[in-house]
Amino acid sequence: MADHPTADELARWARTAVRTPGDATLAVDGARPESADDGRVGLSEVEGFPAFRCRAGSGLAAAARAGAGAVLVVRASAALPSGMLVRVSGSLVVAAVEPGVPAAALEVRLVPLRVSVHAGEADAVGTEVPLSAYDRAEPVAADVRTVAAEVLAHSRACHGPDLLAWVVRRHGLAPEDVAAAELSSLDERGAVVSWVDVRGAHRTEVPFREPVGCPHALADALRTALDA
Incomplete structure (x- = not known):
């Protein structure tokens, strides 16, 4: 300080x-x-x-x-x-x-x-x-890249179970078949969620409705896209 x-x-x-x-x-x-x-x-x-x-x-x-x-x-x-x-x-x-x-x-x-x-x-x-x-x-x-890196770090540290549940709902999978899930990338256009199940490794693109111009709107855009 x-x-x-x-x-x-x-x-x-x-x-x-x-x-x-x-x-x-x-x-x-x-x-x-x-x-x-x-x-x-x-x-x-x-x-x-x-x-x-x-x-x-x-x-x-x-x-x-x-x-x-x-x-x-x-x-x-x-x-x-x-x-x-x-x-x-x-x-x-x-x-x-x-x-x-x-x-x-x-x-x-x-x-x-x-x-x-x-x-x-x-x-x-x-x-x-x-x-x-x-x-x-x-x-x-702050720029979009800096904020995206912070959101990624926070998601990986705190929201693995939430993303695993999202993958299960999104793809109609059995919870016991999914070993792990994480937010693997994030930028102004959208995100990628990666997960591993009994069949192997997978990824799903989660696009935003429109590119995010304001860094501080990134987290809200991600939540909206995941809720869609």
Whole structure:
């Protein structure tokens, strides 16, 4: 971390980390560690709010309906100072949905009450970011290639089971026949999902509806393509 970063610099770093995380963990008050990411699809950022998509019947959705507290720890992207961590503490809420419309999936947001930037894992206290600076901050610019690399790394580290389930649904396979699946490539035009089953190795192209021009729209475009 810089010797004396300004509040605005800290806020930009924090917003960028939430928008393009290399890795992220969410701890929900009262939730067992093994169920903390129950039903969670992935992290995105909506106007400064960390946001997760999850099943409507998941433990995360129930925690959000109850207004539970949570702490998000984000490992920063390649665009930020090396080793930086960002902690966002706040309350979970369910994003507005249209009344009367069944929703198999919900968007859960974390309303920030405290944001802090840490030089690394050993920096337990960190430096607090004024919420006013965080709210107005513009994330550090990143290109599509950099963000794609971060999304790939996060997917491989955290979402292998989700992609395996997607392959099973997409291709009508028996779950026990699929050994593993991963996101093997990602760019502005789409992604490739690779998997191994009893017949060998395979890959499926997942094209986007149109090329992604904004790096920060890449994760949303990927989720939309996988949900199609």
